[in-house]
Structure formats: structure tokens, C-alpha cells
Amino acid sequence: MEKLGGVFNASSPEMTAMAGLTLYMIAIAVVIFVIIAASVTYIIIRYRKRSGDESEPYQDFGSTTVEIIWTVIPTIIVAILFFLTVKTMYAVDPPKGDREPDIVIIGHQWWWELYYPKSRVLTANELHIPVGEKWLARLESVDVIHDFWVPELFRKIDLVPGHPNYIWLVTGKPGIYLGACAEFCGLQHANMRIRVIAETRDEFDAWQLGQLKIPTTPTDGEAAKGAELFQDRACMNCHYISGTAAAARIGPSLTHFSTRQTIGAGVLENTPENLKGWLLNPNAYKPGSLMPNMKLSDLEADQIVAYLEALK
Numbered sequence: 001m002e003k004l005g006g007v008f009n010a011s012s013p014e015m016t017a018m019a020g021l022t023l024y025m026i027a028i029a030v031v032i033f034v035i036i037a038a039s040v041t042y043i044i045i046r047y048r049k050r051s052g053d054e055s056e057p058y059q060d061f062g063s064t065t066v067e068i069i070w071t072v073i074p075t076i077i078v079a080i081l082f083f084l085t086v087k088t089m090y091a092v093d094p095p096k097g098d099r100e101p102d103i104v105i106i107g108h109q110w111w112w113e114l115y116y117p118k119s120r121v122l123t124a125n126e127l128h129i130p131v132g133e134k135w136l137a138r139l140e141s142v143d144v145i146h147d148f149w150v151p152e153l154f155r156k157i158d159l160v161p162g163h164p165n166y167i168w169l170v171t172g173k174p175g176i177y178l179g180a181c182a183e184f185c186g187l188q189h190a191n192m193r194i195r196v197i198a199e200t201r202d203e204f205d206a207w208q209l210g211q212l213k214i215p216t217t218p219t220d221g222e223a224a225k226g227a228e229l230f231q232d233r234a235c236m237n238c239h240y241i242s243g244t245a246a247a248a249r250i251g252p253s254l255t256h257f258s259t260r261q262t263i264g265a266g267v268l269e270n271t272p273e274n275l276k277g278w279l280l281n282p283n284a285y286k287p288g289s290l291m292p293n294m295k296l297s298d299l300e301a302d303q304i305v306a307y308l309e310a311l312k
């Protein structure tokens with residue numbers, strides 16, 4: 001599995017601000033640590049018990065000066081950190097006003113449903129977003145608490161059932177950024193991966209246009225048989241495919257499935273071989289997955305693979 005990028009590898013204004021704040025805090029903590037460690041070391045050596053000296057060391061009780069110093073200095077440090085934190089919070093989370101969300105991110109065990117309300121594109125697990133634009137995301141959950149986190153781009157935010165949260169999404173430069181669910185949400189919490197595909201406005205528009213097209217249902221060959229099986233074998237009870245009777249949103253939308261990079265929220269690369277393995281036994285790749293084993297024969301799996309691969 002590919003590795004997540006670190007928070008110090010910031011590729012958005014939001015994470016740059018947060019990484020900066022974290023560095024300030026670490027720097028202040030390091031200075032305090034060095035002063036205290038050096039003082040303790042000095043005192044241990046300087047005032048150690050020497051042989052032949054049985055006298056009690058000098059005892060000092062109460063000093064207004066010292067009390068003032070160790071009250072005022074930490075107060076100043078906390079005040080500085082408070083100021084920097086509030087400044088960063090405001091930069092990262094400005095009020096959203098009455099703006100409508102650009103993207104709705106819905107947590108499911110264990111994948112991400114992605115809905116673009118303005119274009120009505122519905123997809124899963126791969127968040128396409130135009131670089132440099134400030135997008136408002138609404139985050140929801142259909143089951144348990146999840147947490148959206150893409151360390152290089154966005155801070156963590158919970159997806160809470162019945163309580164939508166909002167976050168601003170801004171990406172700095174084009175690329176693919178990996179994210180993960182950061183709130184334990186069950187057996188496959190670790191395999192609830194998201195990838196952000198940050199692209200130029202033109203690339204994004206082209207992608208969005210492609211997603212809006214209704215894929216043609218194959219009329220002959222293995223793919224056509226696969227399309228029939230998809231209806232007969234109850235796949236349609238959970239999945240959505242635009243232009244067909246499959247209209248459920250329990251599992252991921254498969255409308256343009258073959259344009260996606262991975263299967264099962266990042267557990268497998270999207271290749272025909274992997275897809276076949278997944279269809280034959282999802283639990284082999286994602287134990288506990290809510291995608292049932294449909295007990296397909298080898299031939300049926302090939303036919304459904306042909307159908308899904310045709311959904312461009």
C-alpha cells in the first residue's frame with residue numbers, strides 16, 4: 001500500500017499554516033526542555049554530596065521574585081501560543097456563511113462516497129478537486145463516526161452521523177495525495193483510504209464532463225452478459241450506475257468505475273485481474289467488508305468484470 005504523506009510536507013495553505021504553528025510549538029518546547037535539562041544537570045553536579053561533607057545543603061523557602069518569574073514567563077508563552085493558535089484557526093476555518101457546499105463527503109464502513117451537488121456527479125474514494133480553488137466540503141456519515149484526513153492537504157475532521165461538519169478544502173499544487181480515515185470505525189478502519197486528485201481547472205472540467213456522461217450499456221458479448229448478471233445477481237440492490245435500474249447508494253457508485261484507480265477504497269489497484277478476485281471473494285482482500293460474496297462462478301465473474309470495465 002502506498003504511504004501517506006506527512007503533515008510537514010504541506011501542499012495547501014491550510015496545512016502550511018498548521019505545520020508552521022506546530023514548528024513554533026516544538027521550537028518553544030525544545031528551548032524550555034534545554035533550559036530545564038541543563039539547569040537540572042548543573043544543579044545535580046554542582047550541589048552533589050561530596051565525601052566527608054555531612055552537612056545539610058542550604059535550604060531556601062519562599063521567594064517572591066522566583067514565584068513571579070515562574071508565573072509570568074509561562075503566562076507569556078501560553079499567551080503567545082494562544083494568539084498563534086487562534087490566528088491559525090481563523091486562517092484554516094473561516095466562517096462559511098450561507099455558502100452551499102461544493103462537495104459532500106459521506107463516510108460509510110469502509111469507503112467514502114463523494115457527491116458534487118453543483119454538477120450532481122456521484123463517485124467514490126477518489127476526490128477530484130481543482131487546484132487553487134477554495135472549496136467548501138460538507139461531511140456526513142451514514143453509520144459510525146469516521147474522520148477525514150489527508151495529511152499533506154487538509155486537517156482532520158470528523159464525519160458524525162446526524163451532525164454534518166464543514167471544512168474548507170484548498171490544494172496548492174496538482175498531484176495525487178493520499179488520505180485515510182483517522183477515527184477507529186470498525187474492522188476495516190485501516191483500509192478506508194481516500195485519494196485526492198488535485199488537477200487544473202481544465203483537467204477537472206474534463207473529468208467532470210466525463211463523469212456526467214451516461215455510460216452506454218453493452219449490448220453484446222461478455223459485457224452484455226455481465227450487465228444482465230449485475231441486475232439478476234442483486235448487485236443493483238446496493239450500487240448505483242447512471243442510466244440503468246441500479247440506483248442504490250448503499251455501496252459505491254459504479255457509474256464510471258473503470259476510470260477509478262483503485263478498488264475497495266484503496267486496497268487494490270483497479271485492474272481486471274484484481275477486480276475479478278475482489279468479486280469472487282471481497283473478504284479475502286478486506287475482511288469484514290460489507291460487499292457480500294455473491295458466489296459467482298469463474299465465468300460470471302469474468303462477465304461482470306467485462307461489464308464494469310466497459311463503464312468508462
Ligand code: CUA
Pocket residue numbers: 107108110145146147181182183184185186188189190192
Ligand atoms: Cu472510517 Cu475509520
